[in-house]
Amino acid sequence: MTKKDxxxxxxxxxxIIAEDLSINKNEGRVVTRFPPEPxxxxxxxxxxxxxxxxxxxxxxxxxxxLRFDDTNPSKEDIEYIESIKADVKWLGFDWGKHLxxxxxxxxxxxxxxxQLIKKGKAYVCSLSPEKIKEYRxxxxxxxxxxxxxxxxxxxxxxxxxRMRAGEFEDGSHILRAKIDMASPNLNMRDPxxxxxxRMSHHRTGDKWCVYPMYDFTHCLxxxxxGVTHSICTLEFQDHRPLYxxxxxxxxxxxxxxxxxxxxxNLSYTLMSKRKLxxxxxSGAVLGWDDPRMPTIxxxxxxxxxxxxxxxxxxxxGVAKRDSTVDVALLEHCVRQDLNKHAPRxxxxxxxxxxxxxxxxxxxxxxxxAINNPEDPGMGSRKVPFSRxxxxxxxxxxxxxxxxxxxxxxxREVRLRYAYYIKCVDMVxxxxxxxxxxxxxxxxxxxxxxxxxxxxxVKATLHWVSAAHSLRAEVRLYDxxxxxxxxxxxxxxxxxxxxxxPNSLETLTSCRVEPSxxxxxxxxLYQFERQGYFCVDTQDSSDKLLVFNxxxxxxxxxxxIQKAMKNKPR
RNA sequence: UGGGGUGUCGUCAAGUGGCAAGACACGGGUUUUUGGAGCCCGCAUUCGGAGGUUCGAAUCCUCCCACCCCAGCCA
Numbered sequence: 104m105t106k107k108d109x110x111x112x113x114x115x116x117x118x119i120i121a122e123d124l125s126i127n128k129n130e131g132r133v134v135t136r137f138p139p140e141p142x143x144x145x146x147x148x149x150x151x152x153x154x155x156x157x158x159x160x161x162x163x164x165x166x167x168x169l170r171f172d173d174t175n176p177s178k179e180d181i182e183y184i185e186s187i188k189a190d191v192k193w194l195g196f197d198w199g200k201h202l203x204x205x206x207x208x209x210x211x212x213x214x215x216x217x218q219l220i221k222k223g224k225a226y227v228c229s230l231s232p233e234k235i236k237e238y239r240x241x242x243x244x245x246x247x248x249x250x251x252x253x254x255x256x257x258x259x260x261x262x263x264x265r266m267r268a269g270e271f272e273d274g275s276h277i278l279r280a281k282i283d284m285a286s287p288n289l290n291m292r293d294p295x296x297x298x299x300x301r302m303s304h305h306r307t308g309d310k311w312c313v314y315p316m317y318d319f320t321h322c323l324x325x326x327x328x329g330v331t332h333s334i335c336t337l338e339f340q341d342h343r344p345l346y347x348x349x350x351x352x353x354x355x356x357x358x359x360x361x362x363x364x365x366x367x368n369l370s371y372t373l374m375s376k377r378k379l380x381x382x383x384x385s386g387a388v389l390g391w392d393d394p395r396m397p398t399i400x401x402x403x404x405x406x407x408x409x410x411x412x413x414x415x416x417x418x419x420g421v422a423k424r425d426s427t428v429d430v431a432l433l434e435h436c437v438r439q440d441l442n443k444h445a446p447r448x449x450x451x452x453x454x455x456x457x458x459x460x461x462x463x464x465x466x467x468x469x470x471x472a473i474n475n476p477e478d479p480g481m482g483s484r485k486v487p488f489s490r491x492x493x494x495x496x497x498x499x500x501x502x503x504x505x506x507x508x509x510x511x512x513x514r515e516v517r518l519r520y521a522y523y524i525k526c527v528d529m530v531x532x533x534x535x536x537x538x539x540x541x542x543x544x545x546x547x548x549x550x551x552x553x554x555x556x557x558x559x560v561k562a563t564l565h566w567v568s569a570a571h572s573l574r575a576e577v578r579l580y581d582x583x584x585x586x587x588x589x590x591x592x593x594x595x596x597x598x599x600x601x602x603x604p605n606s607l608e609t610l611t612s613c614r615v616e617p618s619x620x621x622x623x624x625x626x627l628y629q630f631e632r633q634g635y636f637c638v639d640t641q642d643s644s645d646k647l648l649v650f651n652x653x654x655x656x657x658x659x660x661x662x663i664q665k666a667m668k669n670k671p672r
Numbered sequence: 673u674g675g676g677g678u679g680u681c682g683u684c685a686a687g688u689g690g691c692a693a694g695a696c697a698c699g700g701g702u703u704u705u706u707g708g709a710g711c712c713c714g715c716a717u718u719c720g721g722a723g724g725u726u727c728g729a730a731u732c733c734u735c736c737c738a739c740c741c742c743a744g745c746c747a
Contacts, residue, residue, distance in 0.1 A: 112686050112693080140747050175746060232745060239743055243674050246743090277745055287675040289743050298745040317747050341676055341742050363677090365740095370683080418695060420685050422678095425740055429683045432696045442709060477709065508707065517705060552705045563705050587683095632706045659707045 114421035116362055120159060120332060123360075129331045133165030136203075136330050137191070138321070140172045141183035141305075144391045145190045145399045147412065147433070148367040148374045154416035155364070156334055157196040168328055169198035173206045174320050176304040184305075190399040195409045205315075205324050206306045212315045213267070215323055215353055216278060216297055220259045224352050225296060226252055227262040228279045235277070238284070239292055245285035246292045252281065266299055269312045273299050280319075282348065290345050294318055322346040325359040333359040336366040337423065367419065368427040371582035372397045373589055378598060387602055388583070392641075394651050395583045395606050405580065406627055406637030406653030408444075411437035427588065434654045441627060441635045441653065446474045446481060449519065449565040450615035450630040450650075452577055454493035456540045456569065459524060462490040467568070470551070472520040475629075484618050488521050491569040493614050495632075498564045499541060501529065506663055508561035510541070517563045519631060523549040565631045572614035575648040577636065579608040619648060632656065 113121065124131060135156040139149065160167035169191060173179050191198070205212075219225035228251045230238065240246030254262075266276055278297035286292055296319035301312045322345075325333045333346075340363045350358045368374055373382075374397060382388045382396070391398050394405035402412065415436040419428050449472075468488045474481040494510070503511040510516045515525040528542035548555055552563070582603055583589075589601045615630075622628070624640040634655035643649040 114685090138747090142747080172747065178746070235745075236743075241674085241743060245674090274745065279745095289675080292743085295745050300745085314745095316745075321747085337677070338741055339747090343676090365678085418684080420695095422685070424678050424685095426684060429696060432684075435696060438708090447706080473705095476704095476706085506707095519705060560705090562707075565706075629706085629708085632708070634708095656706075656708050661707090663707080 114364075115423070116155070116332070116334060116364060116421055117159065117162075119360075119362060120163065123331075124163065132329070132331055133160060133163035134168070134329055134331045135160050135165065135334060136168040136170050136325065136328065137198075138170045138172045138324075138335075139187050140175070140178070141180065141187060142175075142178040143183060143376045143380065145187055146374055146376075146379065147369060147397045147399070147402065147415075149190075150194060150399060150412050151367045151416050151419065151421075152334070152336075153191055153194060153196060154413055155421060157198075158417075159332070159334075165331075166201055167196070167198060168201040168203055168330070170203040170324060170328070171205065172317070172321065172324075173204055173304070173306060174314050174317060176300060176302050176314065179305055181305045186400065190403075193399070193403060193409060194412060201328075203324070203328060204306060205320050206304060208320070208324055208327055209307060209311055209315070211327065212320060212323060213313075216263065216315070216319070217260065218353060219280065219296075219349075220263060220278075221256060222352060223256060223281065225259070225278055225280050226254050227259050227266070227276050228252070228293075229276050232274055235295075239289065240284070242289070248284050249279070249293065252284075252293070263297070263313075266297070266313050267311070269301065271299055273301055275299065278313075280345075280349070282345075288341055288344060290318070290341050291348070294345060318342055318345050319349060322349050322359070322361075323353070323355070326350055326355045326357045329357050330359040333361045335361060335363055337363050337425075339363055363423070364421050365423055365425055368425070369397060369433065370427055370430045370587040371584050371589070372430065373584070373598065381599075382583075385599070387599065394578070395580055404637075404640055405651055406441075406635060407433075407437050408440050408627075411440040414440065430582070437654055438635070438657070441629065443477050444475075445627045445629045445635055447472070447476070447629045447631050448616055448619060449486065449567055450575065450577070450613060450619075450628075450633065450636070451493045451495055451565065451567050451572075452579075452610055452613050452630075452633065453496040454612060454614050455496045455499060455538070457492045457494050457524070457543055457566070458540060459490050459492070459543050459545045460527065461544045464490055466490065467571075468550075470520050486520060486616050486618070487568045487571040488518075489568045489570055492518070492566045493569055493572065494518075494541075494564050494566045498562075499526070499529075499538070501538065504667070506667075509564065510562070515546075515560050517549070517552050517560045518566045519563050520552055521550075521566065522546060522552070523554060523560055565633075567614045567616050569614070571617050573617060573619060573648060575613045575615045575619075575650060576642075577610045577613045577650045577652065578639070579610065579652045581606050581608075613650075615648065615650075622648065627653070629656075 137156045157167040228249045238247045277295050279293045282291045284292045297313050303309045343361045346361050392400035392404045415433050469485040472486045473483050499510045522545040524543040524545045530540035532539050583606050584601045585603045586601045589598045622638045624638050627637045635653040636650040639649040
């Protein structure tokens with residue numbers, strides 16, 4: 104395959120669907136669904152599933168439903184429903200009129216359960232939870248039949264009705280499918296399908312005190328909605344026989360096909376809702392939308408774009424093998440998007456004062472700067488230049504190492520869009536010896552950054568005019584964890600030991616060019632030579648601009664330094 | 673020592689009996705008023721291992737090994 108005609112090859116799920124279409128299965132319809140439980144925030148792993156399900160529907164003129172799998176009122180909340188809808192929308196997907204809730208099917212589901220009982224395929228079991236567990240057997244030993252397994256149909260019907268009526272305490276009875284207590288697949292050992300939970304539901308209120316279990320609900324919800332391909336993650340493979348069993352017993356007209364794929368893992372972070380909740384709960388991060396979190400809201404606040412995330416989800420592919428994608432790929436995707444779309448500005452993170460000795464005290468020039476060299480259509484802006492400037496501390500070395508191209512005593516560099524300057528002296532703090540100011544001269548002939556004599560300089564620095572610049576706070580983020588696999592030490596809570604203590608660095612005396620005065624929350628910029636930053640949506644205000652660093656620019660100099668460190672000389 | 677899955681470059685991932693795509697990462701070069709971006713080049717004689725079938729095997733067969741998931745009245 105040549106580079107030109109290369110295209111992402113179909114994944115195994117798309118292959119299955121293409122095959123189904125070719126034999127006119129489901130009369131050519133493709134209906135998928137994204138079925139979150141509203142018990143937490145969506146993360147990038149969910150984005151993979153969203154892109155897959157909505158993507159497949161789009162590609163095949165089908166539809167993708169958004170269905171909340173809200174069968175467990177003890178864990179769910181309306182708050183999550185709103186955040187999930189917002190995140191799916193933000194990613195750029197549209198479920199149209201296909202917004203559903205499993206709880207809307209509770210009446211039908213109840214009727215289906217009654218049918219199952221009537222067919223002798225379900226029974227009310229009155230064993231205690233402990234006993235049920237004991238009767239289930241183990242991985243290597245078969246289970247034992249519950250003594251209630253042979254309860255007459257009439258009695259089951261009566262009991263189930265009374266469960267529904269609220270006559271029994273939680274846990275005293277349960278409705279079970281009658282399948283096979285000796286099955287090597289534990290899911291088939293008479294799984295629970297309805298439990299008593301005397302608790303009000305965020306959508307159905309107090310109408311019910313029995314709630315259906317996932318295995319019973321999910322397949323029937325898919326069937327009710329006419330889903331053709333029910334795509335889920337690998338851990339449900341063992342549930343597929345049960346998914347099919349329920350639909351077969353009930354003789355439904357629509358029997359969707361369950362297909363499983365591997366969930367996403369990303370290096371240097373975690374994807375488990377439970378563990379993410381612990382990070383939030385323990386204060387390791389500031390919230391679900393902390394820019395270090397792999398949640399959709401965290402990534403959004405960090406400055407990631409829907410395009411970047413969708414591109415990422417396309418590139419990682421879909422397969423059945425457990426894998427961990429390098430977070431560098433995600434970073435690559437956002438850089439690529441932002442390179443094309445983010446306006447450039449100059450901002451100095453760690454200011455070093457520079458006085459241009461031969462520049463007139465009261466003069467201010469307005470210099471033209473290009474907004475995005477990748478896109479001339481984005482135009483240009485004016486940046487003020489004056490006698491006193493700030494440059495980046497990193498951009499000056501009193502004693503420059505080999506391959507260091509930036510400013511040093513006696514050295515000449517270019518100030519972007521401005522002039523060539525040469526360092527003639529430096530001022531040190533008498534106590535600490537720290538360099539607190541540079542004295543430079545400029546060459547008036549080099550206005551705009553080019554010299555008539557074509558002489559070269561090896562570096563171009565970003566800068567701001569001290570008097571005109573705005574103070575800003577900038578938050579620098581790094582990987583949340585030190586280890587590519589934070590779960591390395593399996594013993595559960597120890598993932599916290601791998602937290603990166605420096606995942607957040609807050610800089611409070613940054614200076615940015617005045618054009619940012621009215622930057623709106625959420626807007627994205629490239630700080631030239633630094634990286635991509637976005638105006639924080641929570642903390643930025645008229646009084647103080649606050650920026651989050653989305654991702655750094657690729658940094659060749661950092662690599663050179665690292666290489667020199669690793670093998671000196 | 674039950675059942676269900678999976679093993680192709682550092683990381684993802686195509687490949688379905690005809691002689692190992694692509695991406696990220698990495699290394700080098702070119703270009704450059706961002707050490708950015710772009711462009712070019714390099715990067716698996718070999719597909720978990722061992723046998724076998726075949727003119728020919730990552731693809732078929734046999735055995736073995738490793739890893740993941742399952743014993744919630746969670747999803």
